[in-house]
Amino acid sequence: MGKDKSIAASYARQFAEVEGALPGRGLAWLDALRANAIERFAELDFPTPKLESWKFTNLRPLTREVFAPSPATRNGLGKGDVARWLADDLPCHLMVFVDGHFRADLSELGALPRGARVASLAETLAGDPARLEAHLAGNDAIEGDAPVALNTALMADGAVIALDRGVALEKPVHLLYLATAATKPVAMHLRNLVVAEPGSSATLIETYAAPRGGRYWTNAVTDIVVARDAQIRHFKLQNESVDAFHLAATRARLAKGSGYDSFYASFGARLSRNEIATRLDGEGADCRLSGVYLARGRQHVDNTTVIDHREPGSVSKEHYKGVLDGDAHGVFQGKIIVRPGAQKTDAHQLNKNLLLSKTAQADTKPELEIHADDVKCSHGAAVGELDAEALFYLRSRGLDPAHAQRMLVEAFIGEVIDGIGTPALRSHLGRLVAAWLSEAED
Amino acid sequence: MLEIRNLHVAVDGKEILKGIDLAVGRGEVHALMGPNGSGKSTLAYVLAGREGYEVTKGEVLYQGRNLLDLAPEERAREGVFLGFQYPVEIPGVAAMNFLKAAVNAVRKHRGEDELDAIDFLKLVRDKAKALKMDGELLKRPLNVGFSGGEKKRNEILQMAMIDPRLAVLDETDSGLDIDALKIVAAGVNALRGPERAILLITHYQRLLNYIVPDRVHVLVDGRIVKSGGKKLALEVDDQGYEPFTAGEKAA
Numbered sequence: 001m002g003k004d005k006s007i008a009a010s011y012a013r014q015f016a017e018v019e020g021a022l023p024g025r026g027l028a029w030l031d032a033l034r035a036n037a038i039e040r041f042a043e044l045d046f047p048t049p050k051l052e053s054w055k056f057t058n059l060r061p062l063t064r065e066v067f068a069p070s071p072a073t074r075n076g077l078g079k080g081d082v083a084r085w086l087a088d089d090l091p092c093h094l095m096v097f098v099d100g101h102f103r104a105d106l107s108e109l110g111a112l113p114r115g116a117r118v119a120s121l122a123e124t125l126a127g128d129p130a131r132l133e134a135h136l137a138g139n140d141a142i143e144g145d146a147p148v149a150l151n152t153a154l155m156a157d158g159a160v161i162a163l164d165r166g167v168a169l170e171k172p173v174h175l176l177y178l179a180t181a182a183t184k185p186v187a188m189h190l191r192n193l194v195v196a197e198p199g200s201s202a203t204l205i206e207t208y209a210a211p212r213g214g215r216y217w218t219n220a221v222t223d224i225v226v227a228r229d230a231q232i233r234h235f236k237l238q239n240e241s242v243d244a245f246h247l248a249a250t251r252a253r254l255a256k257g258s259g260y261d262s263f264y265a266s267f268g269a270r271l272s273r274n275e276i277a278t279r280l281d282g283e284g285a286d287c288r289l290s291g292v293y294l295a296r297g298r299q300h301v302d303n304t305t306v307i308d309h310r311e312p313g314s315v316s317k318e319h320y321k322g323v324l325d326g327d328a329h330g331v332f333q334g335k336i337i338v339r340p341g342a343q344k345t346d347a348h349q350l351n352k353n354l355l356l357s358k359t360a361q362a363d364t365k366p367e368l369e370i371h372a373d374d375v376k377c378s379h380g381a382a383v384g385e386l387d388a389e390a391l392f393y394l395r396s397r398g399l400d401p402a403h404a405q406r407m408l409v410e411a412f413i414g415e416v417i418d419g420i421g422t423p424a425l426r427s428h429l430g431r432l433v434a435a436w437l438s439e440a441e442d
Numbered sequence: 443m444l445e446i447r448n449l450h451v452a453v454d455g456k457e458i459l460k461g462i463d464l465a466v467g468r469g470e471v472h473a474l475m476g477p478n479g480s481g482k483s484t485l486a487y488v489l490a491g492r493e494g495y496e497v498t499k500g501e502v503l504y505q506g507r508n509l510l511d512l513a514p515e516e517r518a519r520e521g522v523f524l525g526f527q528y529p530v531e532i533p534g535v536a537a538m539n540f541l542k543a544a545v546n547a548v549r550k551h552r553g554e555d556e557l558d559a560i561d562f563l564k565l566v567r568d569k570a571k572a573l574k575m576d577g578e579l580l581k582r583p584l585n586v587g588f589s590g591g592e593k594k595r596n597e598i599l600q601m602a603m604i605d606p607r608l609a610v611l612d613e614t615d616s617g618l619d620i621d622a623l624k625i626v627a628a629g630v631n632a633l634r635g636p637e638r639a640i641l642l643i644t645h646y647q648r649l650l651n652y653i654v655p656d657r658v659h660v661l662v663d664g665r666i667v668k669s670g671g672k673k674l675a676l677e678v679d680d681q682g683y684e685p686f687t688a689g690e691k692a693a
Binding site for chain 2: 387389396399400401410411412
């Protein structure tokens with residue numbers, strides 16, 4: 001423990017050094033929140049595989065050194081670096097963050113309908129902090145593992161999206177996080193907040209990318225409140241540098257009759273863990289989690305989800321697929337909880353993994369905790385290789401093995417991608433998958 | 443076109459083909475008949491290059507070259523086509539996309555321009571029509587949910603599109619009703635020509651009423667026990683494989 005402990009202590013010292021410059025400094029509730037969080041972080045320390053929920057993911061590569069908070073930079077990134085990450089034919093309210101800080105000059109927020117607000121966390125803390133207090137300082141805010149606590153202590157920027165009752169945001173909000181190659185390892189503690197009041201709806205897109213590669217740590221926390229009959233669609237693309245670390249926790253609370261539909265695609269990062277924890281607090285809430293993760297080389301990709309059915313008649317559908325090549329390691333942990341009284345819950349989970357090499361590895365752990373008796377729950381998990389017969393059939397028609405493999409992998413992934421409701425996002429993702437697959441032949 | 447010399451093939455250490463000699467000349471159609479388990483499909487797979495078949499002796503020459511040295515995709519591009527007895531179902535790959543990729547892979551190898559979307563569609567439509575195939579079928583995932591007859595027609599469609607030099611058709615007639623059989627046979631006959639060779643593998647003589655072979659060979663227990671003209675097929679139909687099996691045992 002000695003070494004890990006010293007890392008935790010280093011972050012505590014770092015906090016003491018930078019807290020005076022953090023956004024919202026001087027807001028009593030926020031100062032207290034941050035102080036509590038760093039204490040909690042020091043107590044918890046970085047999780048190790050001894051913890052059940054971290055059994056398959058070892059953060060050692062991340063905890064070998066201290067990542068300094070990323071400073072705001074004025075670097076040479078231009079509109080061209082932005083454009084390549086946007087979906088064609090899909091106008092968006094675009095917020096660009098470079099090295100963890102909002103960049104108005106690269107963003108294009110456009111006109112928002114009345115009752116919709118989209119702003120950066122830093123500017124909201126400066127101008128309208130009261131809006132945030134209830135959500136950030138709630139009891140739940142410091143739940144979670146050490147990285148979440150560290151995020152709460154050090155959060156510097158992110159997006160705040162608020163929709164008033166009944167407001168339907170037609171165009172998606174796209175949050176584009178670009179990292180530039182820093183000379184020393186930096187961390188971006190991003191904090192996003194989405195509050196959808198009753199009957200409102202919006203689509204949120206998050207893209208994490210690094211045009212020039214680099215070694216850094218993205219530590220993102222996104223809280224989503226979906227009030228009664230509201231609908232949030234969430235589409236996240238993780239395309240970080242293959243030398244980077246990406247830890248993200250998304251926490252969504254669903255009220256009665258509301259819907260949360262999440263799609264996650266993971267391509268990048270040396271080590272990534274995408275946690276999604278949803279709480280179905282209201283009757284008839286509908287939660288969809290789907291995702292694809294593609295990894296090769298020495299990449300480690302972890303998908304950890306919790307779906308907590310707390311009230312009767314709610315629905316959850318979860319479908320994740322992984323493609324692992326080289327020495328990559330994929331992890332899927334999916335916990336479904338059905339609380340006593342959450343009768344008529346309808347919960348289905350499926351995880352499938354395709355191993356493209358002898359040395360790739362997949363761990364899949366479905367976990368069902370069911371405390372109600374009148375429910376429909378199912379889960380399935382599989383790890384397999386490409387179908388040799390299918391491969392031969394394609395080759396026997398003249399396709400070279402790489403092409404045949406690409407076709408079969410696209411077909412495997414396609415089953416999840418085809419479920420994306422927005423055609424422009426579906427084809428955007430199709431292109432990213434095709435690009436990932438063609439990299440193998442470089 | 444195709445010359446098989448003293449071919450011995452083992453699967454999992456067990457010898458299945460025990461010395462096959464067979465020559466199919468340019469422009470010829472040969473039928474290979476035999477009972478179940480005689481090694482017919484093994485021969486088809488060996489010619490197409492499927493893994494798991496160990497050639498322990500002998501050689502196969504295709505247009506004068508050693509066929510066994512080539513990877514499956516190289517054989518296909520050089521003009522060898524295997525019509526599968528059981529076409530593989532591939533969920534998620536649209537039949538049309540697959541067909542286009544296959545046609546263009548072969549065309550590229552031949553130094554021909556890849557077909558653009560419009561020319562390709564036109565060609566597919568014409569060929570599918572000749573086989574009385576529903577165009578909608580090709581929008582579906584490859585062979586998934588196709589009836590037995592649709593799968594076989596799809597094989598013949600692929601053959602027509604790819605335009606091979608040597609077609610090996612493995613029990614293309616199995617599972618077809620008489621109308622489908624006639625259509626498939628017409629598809630095969632359309633491909634007959636002085637530049638091509640066809641090896642029909644079949645259990646029954648029925649197909650040979652519609653595709654009349656130049657030569658017929660009877661395969662029993664890994665060996666060709668008799669070769670002859672088209673009348674040999676009628677002999678098989680009349681007497682079954684029993685007399686040939688007995689002859690084999692006596693020898």
